[in-house]
Structure formats: C-alpha cells, structure tokens
Amino acid sequence: MPRPVTIAERIERAHILDRPITALSRTVVRALPAGSRADALHGVPFGQPAHPALVRLPLGCWTSAVLLDVFRGSERAARVLVAAGVLGIVPAAATGLADWSALHRDQQRVGMIHLGCQGVAGLLFSGSLLARAGGRHGYGKALSAAGLLCASGGAYLGGHLALRLGAGANHADQVSHLSGLGWHDLGPLSSLPEGRAVRRQFGYLSLLVYRSPDGVHVLSDRCAHLGGPLHQGRIVTERGGACVACPWHGSTFRLADGRVVHGPATARQPSFETRVTKGGLVQLRPRP
Ligand code: FES
Structure with missing residues (x-):
C-alpha cells in the first residue's frame, strides 16, 4: 500500500x-x-x-x-x-x-x-x-x-x-532575517538607469531597484506569490502610483512601499527606505 x-x-x-x-x-x-x-x-x-x-x-x-x-x-x-x-x-x-x-x-x-x-x-x-x-x-x-x-x-x-509545494505561502525573502539593521550602501546613484528596473545584489538578498525622478525605490526581487523575478516585470501606474507587475502571474506591487495592488499575491512585498548621500551614494535600510 x-x-x-x-x-x-x-x-x-x-x-x-x-x-x-x-x-x-x-x-x-x-x-x-x-x-x-x-x-x-x-x-x-x-x-x-x-x-x-x-x-x-x-x-x-x-x-x-x-x-x-x-x-x-x-x-x-x-x-x-x-x-x-x-x-x-x-x-x-x-x-x-x-x-x-x-x-x-x-x-x-x-x-x-x-x-x-x-x-x-x-x-x-x-x-x-x-x-x-x-x-x-x-x-x-x-x-x-x-x-x-x-x-x-x-x-x-x-x-x-x-x-x-508552497501554494498560498509567502515566497518573498525574509528580509528581517537576512539583512542587518541600520543603513547600508547600495552603490552610486549614477550607476542606476532612470525609468528602468534593474536587479542588484545586497548580501544574500536580490533586489529590484527602480530610479525615478522622485527618488530610488527598492523592493525585494523575489515575488511574494511564487518567487518570480520582479525586476523583469512591467512598470505600470496603478491608483496614481508607480507599480511593478510580476512577469509570471501579474501580481502588482506599489514600488513606494511594496503594497499589493493586484493579486494573486496577498502578502506585501518587502521594501526598503532609501536616501542619497552628498557624495551621490544610494543607501538603504529595510522598511519596518
Ligand atoms: S510569481 Fe509573481 S505573480 Fe506569481
């Protein structure tokens, strides 16, 4: 049997x-x-x-x-x-x-x-x-x-x-366990293209980085739904804000804070606060 x-x-x-x-x-x-x-x-x-x-x-x-x-x-x-x-x-x-x-x-x-x-x-x-x-x-x-x-x-x-098989579970990286507290250097602002999402590595974490006229937005790159690569997604405007739509099943997250705008994902995408130093260096820290 x-x-x-x-x-x-x-x-x-x-x-x-x-x-x-x-x-x-x-x-x-x-x-x-x-x-x-x-x-x-x-x-x-x-x-x-x-x-x-x-x-x-x-x-x-x-x-x-x-x-x-x-x-x-x-x-x-x-x-x-x-x-x-x-x-x-x-x-x-x-x-x-x-x-x-x-x-x-x-x-x-x-x-x-x-x-x-x-x-x-x-x-x-x-x-x-x-x-x-x-x-x-x-x-x-x-x-x-x-x-x-x-x-x-x-x-x-x-x-x-x-x-x-993890259907329905949150597949985003556990950012709070994988990154230290406080501000961390990401890299020079000049290395980031404007208006296009790119992938950057931060320790164990893979990040989606998007530079727009109003600042630099950073989300964890692994989609909360089933782990799709968000940096390959489309940048769209939904409810007045810039969002990224996952290339696998279309989950849409607000770039400013990772909030879910459309499913199938239900968990917020981990996001980071960013700032640019006087020397033009982008720094980030996990958003609480
Ligand atoms: S993996 Fe992103 S929407 Fe399914």
Missing part, C-alpha cells in the same frame, strides 16, 4: 492531467480577468488567501454530520449540517479555482485531483441529503460517510499543495 505522500508525489508528475488542466485553466482565466473581483477571490483585501479559511465550513459541517450519524445524534441537525456543507463548497470552490489558475504545473496537477475529490464529496453529500429527505436514512448516512472519506483525501492533497 503506497504512503499518501508517495501518491501525492506521483500526482505532481502525472502529465496525463495536463490537457484538462490547460483547458480548465484557460476557462478560469477568461472568466476571471485581473481586477477587483479576482483580487477578492484571491484574498488580497484580507492579506492572505481566502480559500483555506472558507474550506473549514464544508469540512467542519460534514465531519460534524457524520459524527452525529455515528453516535445516533439528531437526524434534523445532521441534515442541516450536510446542507450547510454543500452550500459552503460554492465559495470554497470559487476561491480555490482562482488561486489554482495562477500556479505552477506540478501544483496544478495536485490541485486538480484535490478539486476532483472535493467535487465528488459534494455530490455524495448532495445525494445523502436527497436520500435523507426521502426517508432512506441508512442510505443517506452511508453516502455521508463515503463523502467524508473523499473530502478527507482531498484535504490531504490540499495540505500537500499548501505545505509541501
């Missing part, structure tokens, strides 16, 4: 899933263009992905319903919990699909099976609800138990996706 992690690792490499993934991914991207709706589904206003919080409702309700069935609790309460769980999968699926559409392919393969498991669980619990409403309580309980088994398998893959 293969260990669960071995199965999850096999799914990561299951190229057979690539065709349906491409089709579904295109559909989701077409239905969900960049903007405030997509940002809300990614969880940008909350500062972290919305999907993990929303999946607690169906999983919690369904687990409670099966426990009521096992310990001969109230049938009415079990029915309410099953129904609440079935309704709860709608927002969970919407946020999950939005996040899934902006992942790497190995992550998408695991996400696809995760989605399939939760979809089948939703169908089994819907069937359970119908069976219970028709007076076939034993059959309804069996369908609920099968649904919970399926949802638990899906939840395991969701954990693998988030904790092993």
Whole structure:
C-alpha cells in the first residue's frame, strides 16, 4: 500500500492531467480577468488567501454530520449540517479555482485531483441529503460517510499543495532575517538607469531597484506569490502610483512601499527606505 505522500508525489508528475488542466485553466482565466473581483477571490483585501479559511465550513459541517450519524445524534441537525456543507463548497470552490489558475504545473496537477475529490464529496453529500429527505436514512448516512472519506483525501492533497509545494505561502525573502539593521550602501546613484528596473545584489538578498525622478525605490526581487523575478516585470501606474507587475502571474506591487495592488499575491512585498548621500551614494535600510 503506497504512503499518501508517495501518491501525492506521483500526482505532481502525472502529465496525463495536463490537457484538462490547460483547458480548465484557460476557462478560469477568461472568466476571471485581473481586477477587483479576482483580487477578492484571491484574498488580497484580507492579506492572505481566502480559500483555506472558507474550506473549514464544508469540512467542519460534514465531519460534524457524520459524527452525529455515528453516535445516533439528531437526524434534523445532521441534515442541516450536510446542507450547510454543500452550500459552503460554492465559495470554497470559487476561491480555490482562482488561486489554482495562477500556479505552477506540478501544483496544478495536485490541485486538480484535490478539486476532483472535493467535487465528488459534494455530490455524495448532495445525494445523502436527497436520500435523507426521502426517508432512506441508512442510505443517506452511508453516502455521508463515503463523502467524508473523499473530502478527507482531498484535504490531504490540499495540505500537500499548501505545505509541501508552497501554494498560498509567502515566497518573498525574509528580509528581517537576512539583512542587518541600520543603513547600508547600495552603490552610486549614477550607476542606476532612470525609468528602468534593474536587479542588484545586497548580501544574500536580490533586489529590484527602480530610479525615478522622485527618488530610488527598492523592493525585494523575489515575488511574494511564487518567487518570480520582479525586476523583469512591467512598470505600470496603478491608483496614481508607480507599480511593478510580476512577469509570471501579474501580481502588482506599489514600488513606494511594496503594497499589493493586484493579486494573486496577498502578502506585501518587502521594501526598503532609501536616501542619497552628498557624495551621490544610494543607501538603504529595510522598511519596518
Ligand atoms: S510569481 Fe506569481 S505573480 Fe509573481
């Protein structure tokens, strides 16, 4: 019997899933263009992905319903919990699909099976609800138990996706652990081209440096979403300020302070305060 992690690792490499993934991914991207709706589904206003919080409702309700069935609790309460769980999968699926559409392919393969498991669980619990409403309580309980088994398998893959493959985690460098306190020299101002983002190395950190007429902006170069190279991104103006759009999935960060303007990233991009000495040397320190 293969260990669960071995199965999850096999799914990561299951190229057979690539065709349906491409089709579904295109559909989701077409239905969900960049903007405030997509940002809300990614969880940008909350500062972290919305999907993990929303999946607690169906999983919690369904687990409670099966426990009521096992310990001969109230049938009415079990029915309410099953129904609440079935309704709860709608927002969970919407946020999950939005996040899934902006992942790497190995992550998408695991996400696809995760989605399939939760979809089948939703169908089994819907069937359970119908069976219970028709007076076939034993059959309804069996369908609920099968649904919970399926949802638990899906939840395991969701954990693998988030904790092993890092989907939804903050991938920006941990600046506070990698740079000392106080001001540090970056280099002469004259070495920085105006109006173009460049990459500079600062100790262990890779930085995006952008010189504009109003000063020098510095962000950590590793995108908070999945580690894309921000210095290769487009410089755009959003909400009256200069921003950088990541070349991989389009997360947009304000250059002045790293704030997320558009997802899929939800975590602020680490940024630095800068000053120019009388001798024309650019200095920086991590912004608190
Ligand atoms: S790596 Fe995905 S938006 Fe930057």
